[in-house]
Amino acid sequence: xxxxxTCHEIYEKWHRYxxxxxxxxxxxxxxxxxxxxxxxxxxxxxxxxGVLNGKNEILHFLEEGTKRRPNELVRWYRNGEYLCNGxxxxxxxxxxxxxxxxxxxxxxxxxADGKIQNHxxxxxxxxxxxxxxxxxx
Numbered sequence: 712x713x714x715x716x717t718c719h720e721i722y723e724k725w726h727r728y729x730x731x732x733x734x735x736x737x738x739x740x741x742x743x744x745x746x747x748x749x750x751x752x753x754x755x756x757x758x759x760x761g762v763l764n765g766k767n768e769i770l771h772f773l774e775e776g777t778k779r780r781p782n783e784l785v786r787w788y789r790n791g792e793y794l795c796n797g798x799x800x801x802x803x804x805x806x807x808x809x810x811x812x813x814x815x816x817x818x819x820x821x822x823a824d825g826k827i828q829n830h831x832x833x834x835x836x837x838x839x840x841x842x843x844x845x846x847x848x
Contacts, residue, residue, distance in 0.1 A: 714797035717825050722793050722800060725818075725827075730787045732777040738770045742826035745769060749832035754845040755779060786813035798822055806837045814838035 712720070721740055728737040741747075747769045752761040755775050763769050788808035794801045799821055806815035815835030821828045834842070 712825065714822070715795055717822055718793070718795035718797070718800045721820065721822060721827065722795075722802060725820075726787070726789065734770070734773045734777055737773055738766060740827050741766055741769055741830070742823065742828050745827055745830065747772065747830045747832075750834050750839065750846065751776065751832065751842060754842040786810060788813055806835055812837060814841060 725737065725740055727733075728740070743766050744764075745766060747763045748761050750761050752763060752772055753759060756772060763772055786808055787804070788810070789802060789804050792802065799819070801817065801819050803818075804813060804816045806812055815837045817833040817835075819829075819831040819833065821830075
């Protein structure tokens with residue numbers, strides 16, 4: 712599979728598995744030594760760092776995150792556009808959707824050997840307002 716096909720496959724599968732809360736399929740998209748960074752990590756895991764190293768740490772975060780997701784602002788709307796240069800995959804969950812506002816997030820992934828190697832999740836102002844109270848310690 713060429714790198715652009717791999718990006719497209721990860722773009723489709725990651726969204727579907729996350730939306731379905733299918734953690735076993737979702738974690739399989741990551742390499743064993745993947746790194747995930749997100750402001751949601753300390754909010755959910757009550758840690759000082761937003762960095763997770765390796766599949767085991769990421770798996771624990773995904774399991775906890777799917778348990779705590781009920782929020783009317785998680786709509787999973789995206790417009791179908793993404794950017795891929797063969798190694799980097801980027802897409803947005805924009806704040807404005809056809810059905811109102813949602814948590815605004817940018818997904819940034821570095822792909823290597825068909826797996827997610829690095830995953831950084833950037834939150835916009837709407838999303839940060841939702842998790843800010845849990846980040847203040």
